[in-house]
Amino acid sequence: GAGVSQSPSNKVTEKGKDVELRCDPISGHTALYWYRQSLGQGLEFLIYFQGNSAPDKSGLPSDRFSAERTGGSVSTLTIQRTQQEDSAVYLCASSPPWGGRSEQYFGPGTRLTVT
């Protein structure tokens, strides 16, 4: 079956512009996560959605970052007024309700470059 998909795969934007990154989780997966990974670094947790519960936004680095998940499926991560330090790979993951929340399946990521 189809895995987690993300778009765009690459995004180059000018400092100060807003960007939207999209994630389509695996069908039937109730949990969705956003991470970012800077070059040579580990994954940094950003936000978590589980069903209709309020999202855990504790990892968002600033109020320029926001995310939503519509209909319990597709999610959009928005970065407003982008800064050069926002340059990273943004990874989305989803997990099934039965496999344990640890079993996360990752999408291929969106490589964001802020110039």
Next chain:
Amino acid sequence: RKEVEQDPGPFNVPEGATVAFNCTYSNSASQSFFWYRQDCRKEPKLLMSVYSSGNEDGRFTAQLNRASQYISLLIRDSKLSDSATYLCVVNPGDSSYKLIFGSGTRLLVRP
């Protein structure tokens, strides 16, 4: 101190070698432990979970030492295709869903 620490490597080994990675975690209440594999410019993929009793999957063996708060991954008979970055991952236990990723240990297997 980072919550999950790994030696970044790289570990450069010949084919057929046995190689071991360790990872330490800071939160003694951590509940679950995993190894993920990440190929260059690819997304991470679950390699194996780490159980208290230790577990083996083919050439891969994972062990957990709760007293010393470290996890290990042993790879026997290394293949060229094992070249990747291995991420140590910990569920800190304060919530059942959040995973903390180490920065990874890079393995290079040479012919």
